[in-house]
Amino acid sequence: MVGLIGFRLLWGLIGTRYARFSSFAFGPSRVAAYLKSLLSGSPQHYVGHNPAGSLAIWAILILAGLTGLSGYATYNEFGGDAFEGLHEFFANAWLMVVGMHIDGVV
Secondary structure: HHHHHHHHHHHHHHHOHHHHHHHHOHHHHHHHHHHHHHOOOOOOOOOOOOOOHHHHHHHHHHHHHHHHHHHHHOOOOOHHHHHHHHHHHHHHHHHHHHHHHHHHHH
């Protein structure tokens, strides 16, 4: 999993136009404005990732990394049950964000 994250980070730097991190670097105010536009019934339109999608991508990358690291720590018996609980939490949060991201795409 950590290898896939590494690939995505590399692809975010040298990949296609809409895969690059620079194409979806939105600040919190733009994310809030976009979500507000969704609730108003007249959403803003974007080519590539919209601000909510970019937030989901960052969350997916961070949660995937934390899941991988906590899984590694659990596998190697670092930290006892604490890392096992964290691993489960990060994995479930990751699945939730992936589900929301897919819902947003659909």
